[in-house]
Amino acid sequence: MNFISQILFIMVSAVMLTLLGGQSNTSTPTVKSNINISSNTSDTNETIPDIPLNLEIPSIGVNAKIEQVGLTKEGAVSVPKGPSTTGWFNLGSKPGELGSSVIDGHYGPWQDGSNSVFDNISKLKLGDKIYVRDKKGQVFVFTVIDKKTYEPNAIVPEIFNKNDDRYLNLITCSGDWLAKEQTYNKRLVIFAKADK
DSSP: OOHHHHHHHHHOSSEEEEOOBTTOSSOOOEEEEOOOOOOBOSOTTSOOOOOEEEEEEGGGTEEEEEEEEOBOTTSEEOOOSSTTOEEEETTSOOTTSBEEEEEEEOBSOOTTSOOOTTTTGGGOOTTOEEEEEETTSOEEEEEEEEEEEEOTTOBOTHHHHOOSSEEEEEEEEEEEEETTTTEEEEEEEEEEEEOO
């Protein structure tokens, strides 16, 4: 466990993963996770990933910028600023590093009529490819291996904790819009693994 991971694990015993649905900029739906963030590369001969800049998922027409997001003051994972960008959780692994990297994005229509970047993410199938380009221009390729739907407050350590390979987990809201709560009633996670 690296220094950042140790500090985060001590300070944040349960991170609430905040995923905003597009209909409101004030809701804070969550998926809880006890995390032990891993951020290291096991083999010095490997290409070392840099800051991720672009996410491309050809099968669903996604080609989006990646912002860096951290934790809110409440201890929740932050979200991207707008409907068309994604957010890489910069306290965890970079896509392509050993461990679980996490990218979140919005789902659902916005009040101004904009669509969200992950509106079609539920259409991803096992075997679909996901591409992440980093600051150095390196492209890391991931293959979808699973997708799961969770309750907003579910404890989901597998999103952050797997460190036996290179993983990319995409997270968004899904399900029905709950107007009173200003959020969606489900969370969708796409699990992907780096191609060798």
